[in-house]
Amino acid sequence: MVEPATATQAAAPVMPQLKDELDIVIPTIRNLDFLEMWRPFFQPYHLIIVQDGDPSKTIKVPPGFDYELYNRNDINKILGPKASCISFKDSACRCFGYMVSKKKYIFTIDDDCFVAKDPSGKAVNALEQHIKNLLCPSTPFFFNTLYDPFREGADFVRGYPFSLREGVPTAVSHGLWLNIPDYDAPTQLVKPLERNTRFVDAVLTIPKGTLFPMCGMNLAFDRDLIGPAMYFGLMGDGQPIGRYDDMWAGWCIKVICDHLGLGVKTGLPYIYHSKASNPFVNLRKEYKGIFWQEEIIPFFQQAVLPKDCTTVQKCYVELAKQVKEKLSKVDPYFDKLADAMVTWNKAWDELNPPTAGSVPNGKPA
C-alpha cells in the first residue's frame, strides 16, 4: 500500500536550482489545492497556470506563489486565429504554457499529482530530480546496464566505449508515478484495483531508435533544445480523440531527438498519482486512438528526417508534412492535425522570436 508524502517541508532544498530558469506549467480545470503539498519545492519557482474549460470560472491559486494564469479568452487574445491549434476541454492545452514561457526549462505536472515517498519514507522532490536529469548528459547510443552512469554510485560498465562516455545533452526528463498507474482504458477496466507500488530506483536514457509512450503527468524538458516539438496536438472538444496528446508529442520529440542527437531520459522522479479517471469516459476518448496507433507507430518508427533539418522547427515542419502525406489516409483528422502542427510552429516562432546572438534551436548554447 503506497501513500503520498506529507512532511515535505523537511525535504526542501536550501538552494533551489534553476530558480530563474525554469517555469512550472500546470493545466487545470478544477482547482489548485494540490499546490499546498508541493509548496516547499515549488514556491521558489514561477508558475504558468493554463486554465481549461469555462473561462468565466475563477481558479484560486494558493497565496504565496508567483504565477501567471491564462484562460481560454487569454489564449484566443494572444494567439488570434492560431488559437485553433490549442485544445479545449483537454489537458493538452498545457502546451500553450510552454509557448508563452520565457524560461529555458519547463516542468509540467497534473493537478492530481502529489509528492511521493521513496522506500525510506523520505519525500521525493520531483523537481530537483528532473533538474538533475536535464543537467546531466544522456547516453542514447549504447545501453549502460547500470542505468544512468552519471548518478552517484554508478558509472559506465566494462565494455562501454570511452568515446561515447561524454554523452549528449538531455532534452527531456520523463518521470513516473506511484499509486494510480497510467494505464489505458481497457487495462483500467480489467485491473481497476492495480496500484503501482514498485519504486524503481533508476534513471535511464531511452536508446536511439526506440519509441516510448510519453506521459505528460510528470515531465520536464529543455525548451531551447526541444520546445517547438512539444505540441500536444488537437484533443478534447470537437476532436475525435483524447488522451493521446502527450503520446503524440512523445513520438514527435523522440524522432526529432534521435535525429538531432539529443537524449530522452525516463525513470525517477516518482510522483504520487492520486486520482483514477473514469475508465468508461477514457474508453470513449481513446477508442479511435487504440486503432489509429497501430498505423501511427510504424509511421514514426519509419520516419526519416532529411539531413538539412538542423533545427527543431525544421524537423517539426517536415514531420507535419509527412503526417499529412502518410497519415491522412488513416483519417482526415490527421490532415487537420498536420495543419495544427504547422500553426503551432508559426505561433511558437511569433511568441519566441530569435534574440540576437541566440544559437540555432536544437543545439546547446
Next chain:
Amino acid sequence: MSLSIKDHEIDIVIGALRSDLTSFMSEWRPIFSRFHLIIVKDPDLKEELKIPEGFNLDVYKKPDIDCVVGTSTSTIFSGYSCRYFGYLVSRKKYIISVDDDCYPAKDNKGILVDAVAQHITNLTTPATPFFFNTLYDPFTEGADFVRGYPFSLRSGVQCALSCGLWLNLAHYDAPTQALKPEERNSRYVDAVLTVPARSLMPISGINIAFNQEVIGPALLPSLRLGGEGKFRWETMEDIWSGMCVKVACDHLGLGVKTGMPYVWRNDRGDAIASLRKEWEGVKLMEEVVPFFQSVRLPREATTTEDCVAEVANVVKEQLGSKDPIFARAAKAMVDWVMLWKSVGSSTSSPGA
C-alpha cells in the same frame, strides 16, 4: 519459479577459475541444490578442485575437454571461456551461469535473491523489444503495459537471454575501477526490462542465463585478448559474445532482458595492476561497437548458426585487416559453429 518449468530443464554451468569452491557452493546451496550443475575447471588451473558434497553435478577438467574436442581445440576453453565447454555439453533447455566469485545477493528487504528463479521467470515471460514500456517489465506482478503501448505489440517475443546485475563489485573496466577504488554498487534496482531492438549493450558474463535451444550457438568463445588474464577486467570475451548474441536476437526477433536478478560480487583483484592489460580491450571496443551497430544480417539467415556464420564473415571482411585479433575471432566463430553442430545440442530452431 514458473510452475511449468521443471528443474530438469535447467543446467547451472560454473566456470571454475579458483580451485576451492567450498564457500561458493555452500552459499549457493539453498538455491542450486535442486539442479544439475556442470562445473568446468579452467584447463590452466593446476590445483585440484574442492567441491562440497550433496550436489548433483558433473565436473569437467582438461583431460575431459581434450577427450571431447581434441587437444588442439581445447585451448579455446582457457580462463573464463572454460564455461563455454559447459554450454557445449549441456543438453538442457535453460542454462544459467555465474562467476565463481559471486554469491547470492539480498534484496532491499533483506531477503536472499533466488537468482535462478528470477532468470527463469525472465526467460519464460515474453520480451518487448519493439517499443519501450515505461513501467519496465509489463509481465511482472503489479505492472502492465502503459497507456499508448500499441496492442499489437503486447504479446511480445520469446526471451532468449537474461542478463543479471551485480551488487558490491560492479562490472567496471579497470580504468574506472582504478579511478574509483572504493566505489561499490549498492543500488538495488527493482526492475527487469527488455533491451530495445537494435540497441546494443555490453553484456557481462558474470551473471547470465539463456535459452539454449533458441540461441545456444551464439554464446561463444572467440575474442581473446593478447594479454587475457584471470580477472574479468582482463578479458573481452563476454562482451564480444554478447554483441553477437544481441545482433542475432535482433535479427531473429528474439528478446534480451536486463536487470534483476542481482548477485553479490566479491572484491577481487587489483584494478591498477590490471590497467596494463586492459588497454587492449578498451581500445578494441572503439572499433567493435560501431562495427556491430552497422551489421545487417541477410534474410536468408534464419537460424542462430546462420547468424553466427554471417557475423564471422563480416568480421573477417571488415575488421580482419584492422587487427589480427579480429581475424582470429572470426575463425574461432566459424570453428565454434562446427564444434556446436558436432558436439552440441541439436540445431537451434529459428527465432520465434
